[in-house]
Amino acid sequence: MAFKEVIKRIRSRWMEGAGAQSDVVISSRVRLARNIQGIPFPHLISKEDADKVIQKMEKAIKAIGEKDLPSLTVTSLSELDALQKQILVEKHLISPLLLEKDQKAAVALTDEEEISVMINEEDHLRIQCILPALQLHEAWQIANQLDDDLEKQLDFGFDDKFGYVTACPTNAGTGMRASVMLHLPGLIMTKRAGRVLPALSKVGLVVRGLYGEGTEALGNLFQISNQITMGRSEEEVISNLAGVTQKIVDHEREARTVLKKELGIHLEDKLWRSYGTLRYARLIKTETALSLLSQVRLGVDMNIIKGLDPRVMTELMVMMQPGCLQYIMGQEMDAGMRDVYRARLLRERLKIDNT
């Protein structure tokens, strides 16, 4: 199939996953903020000190070698061109803030990109592990292991009372932010999201739409993460988030059952029409494609649309964004041209396998 090989080259492990609860949970992520003693935090850092942090990190990675974890490769941002940087952002491996730090920043990645470390973002190190489906405990174990390994080589700032120190006191303590990316079309279509999601703030969790601004969540994609980083252990926070996520998964599945029962053929019609549009459109914008993909994914997960791999849906969500799209097509494109090629990519990748 066309494009498949090119896509493979820029695919991250988190997009490839089948696994626990993968009909609702797309990915799990754990991020740890760490700083090195004796060097000012990145917002006050000089170029020399920024380079020092990168060198220390390179040295530490070399010393650790390849033991339990796959090895990391450090690349400074100045070595990457604009397109490569954009692709990393679209794959959620680095943040837009890291791009702003440009000359002072670097990123360390494993081959499969399940581990990424942002260097000199808001803190000296942001250790991040992303895995497919609901694997919060696994992601924590990997991030924790890397943190242990790095700590043997680097002097991390730690305060007896406040715990791990961070540039912003909202991260101090564990420095840990754990999150899950959820696909909740059922709760949205049954208009129950407004009842389920606001309750999360009561247990120290925050919810936001993954794409789109404000209350709107494009593609019915949500991210839920912990707000509190002090006074609770990492395991408590992870278990709390995993437990709540399981509850939301149950609600979402219930909503889907209700939809099927109440709407019947009307639901089938709606989802197949979305498929039809994606399969035959000649021009499509990111926003439209995201919401149609959500419908098709729902169809696949509910076994209404057969013969499509749900993983292709996750992959497309990332690959149809401007940076990835230009890489796949091997050319620079303006917004109008991207709409044409986005439609082409979707048509190709959504062909149903009849064999």
Next chain:
Amino acid sequence: MYCQNCKERPAAVHITKIVNGEKSELKLCQECAAKVQGETFNWEPHFSLNNLLSSLFEEADSTVSFAPRAGKQQERCNTCGLTYNHFRQTGKLGCNDCYQTFKSQLSPVIRRIHGSDDHTGKIPQRSGETLQVKKKIEQLKGTLKELVQQEEFEKAAKARDEIKQLEEKM
């Protein structure tokens, strides 16, 4: 000439913007122009996390203000030079030592954010070594008390020696 935004309706409105001396032109239809209108205001609401933080500081200041206010604002971290005032404005600390320098002001703010200002999670092996010893001493002191109460003097003496040893290590 079609609208540059939707490319569906004829362009009817011509917008010229000059931002920092750079001129940009847009030809839009009525509908798209109406949408863009709201976005052309040169104003961003500064409602960020940092702003929220500064409002927390204001409350914290009013509750622990026995020191003269002006003097406190000028307080400076010896290591990185960050002033308390700067910290209040940006919501960001400058270095590891800031947490010690501004400890008394930070505690109430952190309590407001997290509901606690005591870290109970992971302790690093090396940087947290003294803390681990401290926690061990505290634990031993508790045991010592119990042993004395139970009149287990031999074991108590052992615990006491262990505490002494650990304290010397620090």
